[in-house]
Amino acid sequence: MSRILSTGGAINEAIAIAMRTDPTVILMGEDVAGGGDRSKDGTEEMGGVLGTTRGLVGEFGMNRVRDTPIAEMGLIGTAVGAAATGLRPIAELMFMDFLGTSLDPLLNQASKLRYMFGGKVKVPLTVRTVSGAGMQAAAQHSQSLYWITTGIPGLKTVIPSNPVDAKGLLLAAIRDDDPVIFCEPKGILNQSSEVPEGDYEIPLGKANIVREGSDVSLVAFGATVRIAMKAAKALEGAGTSAEVVDLRSLSPLDDEAILTSLEKTGRMVIIDESTPRCSIARDIAAVCVDKGFDFLQAPVKCVTAPHTPVPFSAVLEQAFLPSAQDVLDAVGQMG
């Protein structure tokens, strides 16, 4: 059975299933309840600033669904400590930009405890966070900072491109025994599709070939998968067969799927919503020119945002974001 759900709805469902099946799973964050149950005074809940977690405090109560103060170090750090001592917390970092106020527990604690302790602890923490631009939320609420969490050994980073994957990847992330950063790209939160009911997981670390093709590989993830698909259609019209690889996980990275596709096509474009320096796009290009050198028939192209903050004005924000046209231009430049 399946019904139409938005990505937000699919995420909500995944959390509910995880909480029903494991009493050690809790949800904590700023306004994840957002009113409701807390005082039984007749007020209603908001369920998060984007409404994603609505209904959960009603089902699971305030012991397991906790509104926190606006204190990201404390909130994420506490979740890390809870994860190391027997809970399996889902902590919400409202926007990924707030890594600024929550980095230490991720950079220096969650990611390193197991290693520093010689393998004698595990940290089964999931941090859900909204990434990306497109809502005119400007420079401090629009960043795609998954390259930072990907670069930190000890963390995993996952990013779905559609509601079905969001549900399955989130369930896998929550049940994973390592700390996982789960990105919810703004560009897909309101996207809807049929989503299977019930409990299913999509394994971390495995890419998904969403379109087969033979002339060029378009590697994408999160909100850029849609751009890649659009570009692939346009390329098809021009007689070029594009394969689209949806990474799903950024760490672990499915090198094998990327290289297999490159072997098939000989050409690679990586489409990444973030800024270019030290990006996932460039990271993958480096993998291609090391392990896939013999397959390369053309320069590897990275389609990313420019090396700038995210501008507010809609015209500038649209120019900032990578587009299908940028992908076509990149393919054109490959010669």
Next chain:
Amino acid sequence: MSRILSTGGAINEAIAIAMRTDPTVILMGEDVAGGGDRSKDGTEEMGGVLGTTRGLVGEFGMNRVRDTPIAEMGLIGTAVGAAATGLRPIAELMFMDFLGTSLDPLLNQASKLRYMFGGKVKVPLTVRTVSGAGMQAAAQHSQSLYWITTGIPGLKTVIPSNPVDAKGLLLAAIRDDDPVIFCEPKGILNQSSEVPEGDYEIPLGKANIVREGSDVSLVAFGATVRIAMKAAKALEGAGTSAEVVDLRSLSPLDDEAILTSLEKTGRMVIIDESTPRCSIARDIAAVCVDKGFDFLQAPVKCVTAPHTPVPFSAVLEQAFLPSAQDVLDAVGQMG
């Protein structure tokens, strides 16, 4: 005139010159005085946890050399606000690992104020910080996180490889009108050499060819320059002529120098002390396979630390760090 100075000594001298020549330059950080002048009670100063800033509070007094509380968000954030309103602060972040507790003022403020304000402000801030491994300081005091600051648009990142460059780059950084992260790699702090007296600057954004060669390019920076030079000598013995490029700046990056060298040699190894994912090494490999594709005669190799935290035990730490042998192996694998 020049004398033998350590890198630490050269940094000290650069700060003193900058403070003498510009009354708006101040130095602030945890224990940058570290005793001394503050109470005139007969105690002596430490001049920072590694002694780098010793003597400065004596010369410039407590108004301009300020010990701060152990509060990196406050310390760096205050320096950003001071820079936006008329000072030219040098803020010390004792170890680069402490980006964990100081990221927000760098990620969301210093780097973005000018852009967000439509160009109507400047932030002439320098953040000095000690990066890298090699002192058995373990997972939370040994990271090379310059890839994070490099990836943030609006920041510049600089890293010297020797005392002479340290002095000239730091003077340029302090006088630069943009926020600059100045890394002081542990691996070179105690290295000494002749350093010119007086006031000189080395421009940001320009790489330095420290050794000419024709068969392979070794791109290095900070503590890895010495590794590259050692490998170059070994390669020479085996009949391979290696060119060594010292980047000096990571942002802006001197693409041109890198590509020129690649054009000459056709082979590229990048040596980076940090972990691999989203590293400077991979960033540069991506530049090579995009803009330098036609020059490439072999896979581009990244010699980095593994995707792990930094271990404590000396044997493990040495195995963690890139070595000249790793460079030779990489060259060997190029076929």
Next chain:
Amino acid sequence: MGFTGPELAEIYRRMRTIRSFEEKLHELVSAGKIGGFMHLYAGQEAIAVGVCAQLAEADIVGSTHRGHGHCVAKGVDVKAMMAELFGRSTGTNRGKGGSMHIADIDKGMLGANGIVGGGIPLVTGAALTAQVLGRENVAVSFFGDGATNQGQFHESLTMAANWELPVVYVCENNGFGEFTPTEFVVPVKDIADRASSYGMRAVIADGMDFFDVYEKAGEAIALARKGEGPTLLECKTYRFYGHYVGDQTPYRNKEEAEEWIQNRDPLDIFETKASEAGVVEPDEFRRIDGEVAALLNEAVEEAEAAPLPSIAEVLTDVYVRYEG
């Protein structure tokens, strides 16, 4: 009371300008004419205007995501603000900042700030500049009750107290951080109680009463200017709209909201008190209302007609100079 009629009229004009600006934005955003996240200041006008009336142009203020009121109070041009919210190149920030980053450093306005608590160290740094250079300026940081739970609040106040910086920390306690009541996440009765962690002076003002804010802010600012260090000034207030435009406020108690909005409106309170002083003509207030309304209509018209930034501007203003 000690204000002349024209002074009172000017104060009223500022408060009314903020209110009308926010009401206009509520319309425009609801109608989809302006995008982005929009947090309205309506209800809190007495605080921005009361504090800024004590400041010189060269004094610095720093603000929050709810920053329009502080801009208007500090003298930022209303038309340029409106143009900014429309994303035009004539905006205060050339269209690059928007509501959460609106700024005008020439007027001493160091920016709204999208990071809760993120403006507090910046303003502390502005006070450091004044102290190091021996200037007479003070700096004022505005922030909400929720922001006092941020580490950046704690670290900044610690530094300011240690160094006796010329800064005033103004907490606008409007009873909520987003949808969560303050008492649920702030473990003390008054935000002012938190000053004792810094050995700092603390004062509580009625944030709906311009005169009370004006007086207490004046004392704190004068002390800061004399080198007697920082003060934490808590102003009790309420926001009349939801957290952002679109928030239907199901989480708030309806009677309580009614009480604040109907009976404690800072503009009404001001008008009553100012009228009692007998130095303003009764119809003067309505005349100002009309002028402000006209100004805002003009601001919208001009903003809508103003040019958008050119696409090339995505790439400018990142650095003063950047050569690779």
Next chain:
Amino acid sequence: MGFTGPELAEIYRRMRTIRSFEEKLHELVSAGKIGGFMHLYAGQEAIAVGVCAQLAEADIVGSTHRGHGHCVAKGVDVKAMMAELFGRSTGTNRGKGGSMHIADIDKGMLGANGIVGGGIPLVTGAALTAQVLGRENVAVSFFGDGATNQGQFHESLTMAANWELPVVYVCENNGFGEFTPTEFVVPVKDIADRASSYGMRAVIADGMDFFDVYEKAGEAIALARKGEGPTLLECKTYRFYGHYVGDQTPYRNKEEAEEWIQNRDPLDIFETKASEAGVVEPDEFRRIDGEVAALLNEAVEEAEAAPLPSIAEVLTDVYVRYEG
């Protein structure tokens, strides 16, 4: 006093073990036999031992860069600790952690921590686990005076106070953060004053007196266990060595240091008081000194003889499972 002779002897043994461990390390590091950053706990023994004597094994403690004392007090094996500092695979952390990350989760020791303030939220999280699962455990966070200036301190205590978590925050105020005297950077007289920002109970203990710490920690822990929420316990103390091994302490006042080290040694104070109780044989203390000395010599010998980790271990223990 209420302690039996064997109990007092055991307490003394723990304190002596810490002291001798640190003295031994001072030698070994000075001689270049052990590397890394090394912060010694000597002088503060009464705190770790006094607090941990009130805890069960399943209760959690979290520590700082100055963590050896807390490990010993919580029952971590001294030989495994020594092996860790020598970087051996028989170490508590298999040689991967070293002094600043020494840990033993089986003993409820959630790790030293190289990040000042970084352990505070972790321990708060351990208390959250106990609360959510309805366990009777408490958690204790040890940290220094300097750490109270960190945002992580502020944010953690705010959360613990809101949720009335079963946690005790133990501040070891040794008068310095690195080389900077506490009064220069902490703007209140007592760290305990900071609890008022969280509406939290605060208590001050003489950190050189085991009995005072034991009693006051006992009350705080009992309250936490009963569900009556957190306490901030400040213990006044002094570190006998410098900040790290190698620090010659030119920044500290010599008379003051003399006074603490000569006249306020927690081991001496304990021995005097315990002797007055008349339940320990006078030569018992010296016997324990000898046993501890022998234990440490053995620990060093065994550590030196123990195998180094194999190089392949650089790559293990990063993840439970990682497949790309």
